[in-house]
Amino acid sequence: MKLKTIFSALLAALTFTACMDGDWEDPNNGIPPYGNNSIEVTNAVTIAQLKQMYPKYADTDTTRMTQDAQLKVFVTGNDIQGNLYNSIAVQDENGDALIICINKGSLYGYLPVGQDLIIDTKGLYIGGYGGQPQIGVPYTNKGGSTFPSRMDEKKWEQHFRLLPTKTPVQTKAENEADPLPNAYVIPEYSATEMDRLDRLANCGKLMTIKDVTIKGADGTKTWASKADAGDYTSVQLYFNEIKGSNTMVYTSTYADFANTPIPTEKMNLTGIWKVYNGKWELVLRSEDDIKTAN
């Protein structure tokens, strides 16, 4: 009897000691835990309409957006390889683009390219950084210039809603081979065409420049070595096919491909084309944006 009781107590103890940190299941059931799912579209506007509402959208200043207005956009660029830092590029169905500045890393996880989302603009700020229209919060630099910069993650969370849909993003060749409905087909331009493109109308867009080579590329020169950057954290590279220094590839030394050698052959380069004080800056999103030209 005594032994039986002891063993019963032991058995009870062992039963109690079942693992407490058990297997965990997927918690989401398809409902995005990011953003503000209560945002409703009461006044849908396009990017072009928003720019009309706030005509100083490209000035080096900020304008607080006070009207009810929601943008429906899709993501065209993110921080997947650390080159587009603390920001995403978005476009609407008309192809117009904006840069959204967010103080958070790893945005590419929940904002992959093609992700559709609603942005509630009321309460955010719009303005230009070197002429590039951006949405964010005001920041004044040491030189006294004020422009929209990275907004706090919590603020951002209050101003967007993830949609369950995605807009396919295809290259021209992909689209010709397998056209997807409602796809955004990345425009392609030659070096000359790109250099002459209306920058204010097209800045922030995902576009491809074709058949180009980089000045100084010798098989060992890399996209953004720290040595080339010097005291800065980015490197500007120029095209052999474009005269002058008004069109460049702009790469961060923190990009995953910063120390990958630049191909010497002709390339098609895809990325977000930003304007800075009248100059074109191509920001490659990832190494996949670097293709050898056929």
Place this chain on the structure above:
Amino acid sequence: MKKQQMLLASAMLFCAAWAKAQTTTDEKETATALKQDNAAYVFTESQLGEDDDMTQDVIMVGSNTNVYTSNVGYLWSPARFKYRAYDSRYNDIYMNGVKVNNAENGRFNYSTIGGMNDAMRNIDASSPFESNNFSMAGIGGSNNYNLRASSFGTGHKVTLSGLNRNYTARVMYGYGTGLTRKGWAFYGTVGYRWANMATSNVEGNFYNSLSYFLSAQKKWGERHSLNLATWGNPTERAQQGASTDEAYWLANNRLYNPYWGYQGGKKRNSRVVENYEPSALLTWDFNINDKMKLTTTAFAKYAMYSSTRLNYRGQNPAPDYWKNFPSYNYDVWGAGNGANDLDAFWSSVDYWRASKRNRQINWDKLYYTNQQLNATGQDGVYWVEKKHNDHLATNLGSTFEWNTSNDSKLAIGLQLGSNKGMHYLTMDDMLGAQNYTDINTYLVGDYPSGDPRIQYDLRNPNRKIKEGDRMRYDYDLFNQYTNLWAAFTKDKGISHNYITGKIGGTQMWRKGYMQNGLCADYSYGKSGVARFLDGGFKMGTNLNLGRGNAIALGLGYEARAPQTYVAFVSPEMNNNYVDNLKNEKIFSAELGYALNIKWLQLNLNGYFTHTHDVTEWQQFYNDDVNSFTYNSLTGIAKDYYGVELGAKFKVTSNFDINLMGTWAEAKYINNANAVYTLSTNGVATKDICLTEGMRESGTPLAAASLGFNYRIRGWYFTVNGNYYDRIYLSYAPNMRYVGLLPTDAVNNDGTYNVRDQFKGNGGFMLDASIGHTFRIAGHPLNVNLMLTNITNNRSITTGGYEQSRSDYSNGSLRSYSFSNNPKKYYAQGFNFMLNVDYRF
């Protein structure tokens, strides 16, 4: 009758029914029983030092002859007091005469004997300058646990405890046969300790621990005895993380725990420790004759220790990540860093305060992100990894004792030990991700894509990891030692004299199972073998001056081999030893005065210890350079000195007043040679670390206590007022590397202007206990209620550390001031423990 007793015990187990009081006048029994639950060998959670991977550590000194040392461990445990501020590797633990400290780090993990209190009651505790017959005592003292089955009492004992600390409930049952006429003795105990996230003192924690201890002994005739003991306590528990005062302010809770969060509405902790160290001892006692005795014990242990951690690529998802704080948006320190967005500051304050969910980990987001990445075949960016520190130890201890005459005694012993420490990391939970590649992603931008240096294991490049797989590092550390010691004691006249000495050898090496791309030629396979000859001596005398007066004087010198744990610069990466790895030298001395008269027992001790050629090692994640950093400090010299007072005034036969106090110093007296290695480049960089003036952390260096003990008609009352002060936080070495100091930290005269080490808050804590022994069916039922921190002082700091991150980024002040935001732990507010035990 026996059946009734078992039923009663069972009823206690499940109902915790209160028995009607039966007053007994046996005050002595009550006092003894309650004293047992107040003594140094009753472990409180803060004494246990449960985390192998934390700086917190424990020393238990319990010499019964000294009022101070016999009370200090338990009494000041709520403030995590460390005896003389020593690292616990200076506290040598023996079991049946064999040394059982972990040979790799020198420490004994007290948590591995938690929940089996009754099995660990028989201790021969030796303070640093006390002669004993099992060792040359360490400077932190030495304890020898007697685990022989015949040394335990006979009968049953059931203990029930309810408390609001790390765990909420404890049940223990023990049974001993005593020595039977056939020469057999058995003793066993089993215990269970439990708390879930709803009951734990710290939100988000849980505790789940089963303990067992079994000992069997057989005696042959008068001379031989063989004893086999085995024990273990499989434990699973969640951890609390230190955070900044800003976080505690925002959460309005100084036990705020950033390690947990909601997943699908349920609480989940990211840091879960699993620890199980099944151990066994085989002891042969040979009483050669009346004057000679040989004790030989073999010890084996297979220890499994793991702790999980949420890791990431990209931005840290910790709720108390610096960019999440209000002060990231506004320069509250006036540091001139330009952060001036007051709206964002208050908006962040509101966010933190709006909901508990906002200040904890959001597991749902982590899953969602990983699932989005699955769609494009990319690696997950959040995962839970599990760090394993397992070890296999086999030790042998043999001691020959010889009473050479009526007033002299000789003991000679041999200690052998072999330890294999197995260190590796596994993928515990991919958090919904389908892909993970085991490469050093921090290097991806530094080298061309496809460069072999980004591989954690060149033998398995671009290895796809699934849950349970080993990743990032995998290596063993080996340590073997031999130690021969002898002790001779002789009484002569009014003096009791002793001299002990030891000499030994230690060898160590590393064996890597991964070929790290940054250290391709020296990471895989066996390292060279490092060998050290170590030893030392201690001697002392106790002089009985008569009329209860005695003085004691002791001094010692020791050369200790460095721990294997600190011997390698970056063991997770490669086989390289620390430069100039040397034996640590320890000189120690102590002078004590004791007075033992009818109404007063008093001990006053002064001590001085000097160590040099000390090697220390730390690893931490350094956000500044997005890299783990391995830091070796060598050539360190430290001084420890202080005074200790313990006095027990016996006012009446049933009323005592206890007075205790210490003032200690424990500081670095030189600047250390530093070598640090970043896991992102594998390059060892030499520097000087400005350690001079730094103090040992995580313990009060000054403490005082006034206590009242009153016993009447079987009741026992104690009240203790404790005051703690001079509590330092752990300094961050990399903030004091000369080569990394900002330019404005170098004075014109070439001296350095570095920040003082952070101090935590001291303060007053009032503790009390009340107890009584009842008689049920003729057997004692002890009830004891212990109340700690009755005045609910939540501002006492128990530990913490400076952040190892600079205020500067690319030469400019950051928007957040790391130097003003050390991470801290605070003492728990009011807490209690109700303990009921019944012996039959």
